[in-house]
Amino acid sequence: MDAPYAILEELEPGIARLLARNPSPYTYFGTQTYLIGTDVLVVIDPGPDMPEHVDAIVAAAAGRPIVAIACTHTHRDHSPASRALKARTGAPIVGCAPLTLEAVGPRADAAFDGDYRPDRILADGERIELAGGEALEAVATPGHTSNHLCFACRGALFTGDHVMGWSTTVVVPPDGDMGDYMLSLDKLRQRDDRIYYPAHGPAIQKPNQLVRGMIGHRMQRERQILRLVGEGAGTIDAIVAGAYPGLDPRLIPAAGGSVLAHLMDLKRRGLVEEAEGETWMISRSE
Known part of the structure; x- marks a missing residue:
C-alpha cells in the first residue's frame, strides 16, 4: 500500500504527522515528523536531509510560527533537516546533545549527523513551554544511542527510535548500549503515558503492555x-x-x-x- 508522503495527517487535536520519503528495511515507510500545537507549533524529528520534506513541513505549518525544532537523536534519518527548517523559519533547534562517531554499525542511513548544532540541549525533565500553559518535556532514554530523548506532551510520548510501532529497536555498539536500553525501557514502564507516537510505524495504543512485552x-x-x-x-x-x-x-x-x-x-x-x-x-x- 502507498504511504501518505507529504500529506499532513491529524492524529488528534493538536498532534499531526508528516511522513518523509525514506523507506528502508530499518525505517519502515520512512521517518515520521510530528507537528505539535494549533496556533504555534513544535516540530519533532524533522527528518533526513530531503528538501521536499522540509517543503512539506513548511507547507503543513501554513503560516503558523514554529517555536522549536526538537530532535530525539542524531541519526541521519532524524536530525539533518533541522538546519534547513531553522533557516526557513528561524525556529531554534532543541533537544538531544550532539554526538558524532566514525561508524555506528550496519546502517549507512543511520550514521550520526556530524553537523547537528542545537541551540539548546535538554536534560531529563527539562521543558519547552508551549501556548496555553502546555509544555513539551524531555525524557532521557539512552540505549539506542547515548543521546536519545523521548518527548512527553498531552499524555502522549513521542518515542523516536526507543520504542517503534513496527519492529524492535536496533542497539548497536559502540554507542548503543543494551544495559542502558533496558534501564530506559523500565523507566518508561513506570510512566503512565496514554499513547506512544514513534518515529517509525503506527501509534502504540497500549504502551505499558508493549513495554512490558519488550522487556520480556x-x-x-x-x-x-x-x-x-x-x-x-x-x-x-x-x-x-x-x-x-x-x-x-x-x-x-x-x-x-x-x-x-x-x-x-x-x-x-x-x-x-x-x-x-x-x-x-x-x-x-x-
Missing part, C-alpha cells in the same frame, strides 16, 4: 544468547544463525550488532568473557 523479549533473547554460547556458538555469526533463523539477509548485520550489545552487557555483569579470535564463552568464574 529482550530478557528471553539474553537467555537464548547465553544458551547458545554455552553450547559452543562462540562467534557473533554463529549466535545470529542460531538466534535468528530465516532472518532477512539485509537485517543480519543489525542482528549481529544487537547480539554484540547483549554480549557486552553480559560481560559487564560477569556472565560471559571474550576468548581468543573474537569468540565468546561462558565466564570461567560462573
Whole structure:
C-alpha cells in the first residue's frame, strides 16, 4: 500500500504527522515528523536531509510560527533537516546533545549527523513551554544511542527510535548500549503515558503492555544468547544463525550488532568473557 508522503495527517487535536520519503528495511515507510500545537507549533524529528520534506513541513505549518525544532537523536534519518527548517523559519533547534562517531554499525542511513548544532540541549525533565500553559518535556532514554530523548506532551510520548510501532529497536555498539536500553525501557514502564507516537510505524495504543512485552523479549533473547554460547556458538555469526533463523539477509548485520550489545552487557555483569579470535564463552568464574 502507498504511504501518505507529504500529506499532513491529524492524529488528534493538536498532534499531526508528516511522513518523509525514506523507506528502508530499518525505517519502515520512512521517518515520521510530528507537528505539535494549533496556533504555534513544535516540530519533532524533522527528518533526513530531503528538501521536499522540509517543503512539506513548511507547507503543513501554513503560516503558523514554529517555536522549536526538537530532535530525539542524531541519526541521519532524524536530525539533518533541522538546519534547513531553522533557516526557513528561524525556529531554534532543541533537544538531544550532539554526538558524532566514525561508524555506528550496519546502517549507512543511520550514521550520526556530524553537523547537528542545537541551540539548546535538554536534560531529563527539562521543558519547552508551549501556548496555553502546555509544555513539551524531555525524557532521557539512552540505549539506542547515548543521546536519545523521548518527548512527553498531552499524555502522549513521542518515542523516536526507543520504542517503534513496527519492529524492535536496533542497539548497536559502540554507542548503543543494551544495559542502558533496558534501564530506559523500565523507566518508561513506570510512566503512565496514554499513547506512544514513534518515529517509525503506527501509534502504540497500549504502551505499558508493549513495554512490558519488550522487556520480556529482550530478557528471553539474553537467555537464548547465553544458551547458545554455552553450547559452543562462540562467534557473533554463529549466535545470529542460531538466534535468528530465516532472518532477512539485509537485517543480519543489525542482528549481529544487537547480539554484540547483549554480549557486552553480559560481560559487564560477569556472565560471559571474550576468548581468543573474537569468540565468546561462558565466564570461567560462573
